[in-house]
Amino acid sequence: MTTAQRSHHRTARPGSSPAPLARRRRRSLDARLLYVLPAAAVLAVLAAFPLVQLVRMSVSAVTSATLSTNWAFVGLSNFVKSWQQGDTPAALLNTLVFVVIVTALGLVGGFAAAVALRANTKASAILLGLMVFVWALPPVVNGSVWKFLLGDNGLFNSVFHLFGASSFPFLYDTRFALLSVALVNSWAIIPFNALVFRAAILGIPEEVYEAAQLDGASPWQEIRHIMMAAVRPTTLVLAVLTIVYAFRSFDFIYVMTYGGPGKATNTLPFLGYLQAFVRYDFGLGSSTAIIAVLFVIVLAVVYARSVRKEELD
């Protein structure tokens, strides 16, 4: 199809009136949209269908008994029930705290690590390699390691004991459990952000630094004015990816605290898991998952809009 359309423009000379160019662009727009078809087809069958099922489940009464039969439509009562039981508001709050911590620490830590490792030396490469290796380890391994390190007889508390202090309840105090897991999750995602930030920083041309040197800029000013400005577009993409990552985070909580102590580390994904697979109320669990999806839709729209706006500049 494209060849046929092309041949009719082959005779147009470059540099002639813009109209043929525009027409060609519009036509090639349509053509290139078809490139999205294979992905759309795969996703439509294998990803959209489960999403539709999820939405349907969230507005139906589905338990283990009724899973294979017809689902009774119950409107928003799953959402209401979860809210009234006090589970959703608490989980929502925990999730927001979690997301804020992981995003802030992940981005700031990633940027700081990128700045610290910006040299193109072997040492930096090895250190970065170590960090990315850690990122690639499965959460059950990372989570277990930190569960030990933060335990009463773990590394940190052993040091505290040496100084005569008592054990610090990292993972079993209601005030600190969520913070501890959020910190560990940030630790796990920092390497990915560092890698991307570093790549952006490495692309800054030499002349910019030379100009700054001539102006007598200190290292801090270099960081603030050159590097931070350079990574601003990067920060948007990474912020979105990190926020989504934090919103979905489940494995670390599962391994380290199982939502406890009590319900202190119940976030939306964990609550959804408890409701669907421990209490076998799939309708309830789906409604919790949908709440998380709704929050991210807002984020997704903001991202998509701002990306389009930047590209149209």
Next chain:
Amino acid sequence: MAFTAEPHQPGRRRRRPRLRLALVAGAVAATAGLILSGCSGSGGSSTAGGSNTLTVWHYFSDPNQVKVMTDFAALFEKDNAGVTVKNVYVPYDQMDQKLIASAGAKTGPDVVVFNGADASNLALSGTLAPMDSQWSSFADKGQFPSSVIHKLNGKTYAVQGYVNLLGLWYNKDILDAAGVTPPTTLDQLDSAMAKVKAAGKSGITLSGLPNSQGEWQAYPWLTAAGFDLAKPSTSALTAGFSRVAGWVDKGYLSKESTTWDQTVPFQKFAAGDVAFAENGNWQIGTAKSTAKFHYGVVPLPLGSKGKVYLGGEGEGIGAFSKNKDLAWKYLQATYYSSKGQLIALKDSGTIPARADTAADSAVTGDPLIKPFAESVSKMGANYPGTKVPPASVANQQLAGGQAWSSVLGGSQSPSAAAAAYKQQLDQLLSAK
């Protein structure tokens, strides 16, 4: 100057597209190869490959427990020529979900070995086949106590071939050094822990996870204080929670227990610095291989009202099995037979469910097994509680575990946790 995609050299133009073509062809061939290799596994092998293959799903990864499965497979294959038993490992956390998902696709294993507490949920989801006709014609059915038979709406779906339950493990060396004997009452336990603590050791380890494991470990102490699932009372709950909260306050029990499942407490006990562990008979192998001190077991000192859940795996026939008769034959020959139960006892320390097997010298003569077997008859209780409607079982266990965990962690006072749990129980027990 016009840019060109490729230099105008005839030879080069011919070579480049060929390279690309080769790459694409290679990718397609690789993908095709993967498809073919992948598809070779499907087509009927998801359940029984024929009338001669029996698939058994289980979640054991401990070598001792896996040995039980392989011994059973060998036993059955020996007596049934031409039959192959395929033991399929499914991670514990995934077992129920995988069963439910496969039932949704109308497929599944022939035999299921699952967590007995999940029996009602698995039956409700249509993953288990009723076995009333087979069970009623089973000659030895009288040997099994009713507490190990799992029914739903009057139909039998699973029976436990063996029982796992909790006892009080003790470190004899620590007790001797503190001048204490293994306790037989709750007060003796309290004073023993006080003396042990004064001697510089920890009192007790147990699991405080906010889930069914926590509820399972909480039940003995709650019932000892008078709690009854059939008629829950807030005062009994408060008393039970208060006693254990007292242990935390006095330093006998660490708050960190809220992050422990049942294995970490026992590993800590086996490492030698704790006097007591509320743990189960399945740890016998671990104790043998890890503990470097003298240890023993006594029944949990619960008094007259205390009860201990009879846990352990339940065995059932898959709802979509194509070989239900063969599956029943397997169960009869292994889990429900005296021979099989003794194999399980020897391999992994599980307590036989059959009365005749429980009287065997292998049980009564073993100082570690005997206390557990005594507890079965003296204070064993159905797990899950019979008064809890099947659809509410999971909720009840979760609510109990969360209350238990919040008491141990100090986020709720015993009376607040008791009130919250009682409130949820009222709703759950009256639901249908």
Next chain:
Amino acid sequence: MTSMQPGLGAAAAEPTPGGSVRRASPRRSSTRRRSTHRRTPIAVLSRVLLFVIYGVPVLWILLTSLKNPGDVLSDKATFFFTPTLDAYANVFQSGGLFEALAQSFLIAAGTTILTLLVAIPAGYGLARVGGRITTICLALLIVLQMVPQTANVIPLFQIFGNWGLLDSTFGVILADTALLIPFAVLLMRPFFRAVPEALEEASAIDGASTWRTFRSIVLPVARNGVATAATLVFLLSWGEFLYAVNFLLMPGKYPLSALLAQQVSAFGINWPGLMALAVLTSIPILVLFACTYRLLREGLTLGAVK
């Protein structure tokens, strides 16, 4: 100070006389001037800090893999214990390690190939086409990433059951592909956007079809992005375990990630075994990472821009 758009220069194609397209060499001069600021105490301190907070857990993993199970939780044996290779021996003895390794490789390679096959064109299409439909597609791709994996298992089980794909490696590959397509598309799109339109227009003027242009011009220029996405997809599908464990129904078909889960049972976590297996599972990853590290490092520059 000026706000720069770095990265565009790093891997953009530069025409050279003679007509063929070549990449400019990246980062020619960035190394020289940093040395003055690299040795400041804060810089050194932060590098040491990073080394500690990422090195200590790795060290802990290694140490634990060499311990006896009894030593893991004992207070006295944290650093001083008699090392043993029992855990590693057990992993090899319990068998199935090499089958699992082959399965992991099959699943990861298959997923990578299939994902790239559909995501590359999609990334390109969404990069060049503008308007509302792209906005919707981008938002959809993000939303799809939010569906919990566990919520996908039951519907996919039904689909695969209907298609006879249960207990087949290809089924797992399909499921992983669907899972990773949004990530791959979002990651590769900026690379396609960074290909200068001028190149494509020139090629079109010469009479090349869109497909030809895509194949011969755009792909080579964006190959860093493709390599980056490929490596990440490979790593992610190598570690994927939920679909593998649920859709494979016979012993011997589980990949390494499921073997890892086997160390965590209802009755305990085999700490030395878990850590030993984690170490062993990571070796292929390390090898892959070493090979593609350079590509990853350079390639992610472009992705960072938009």
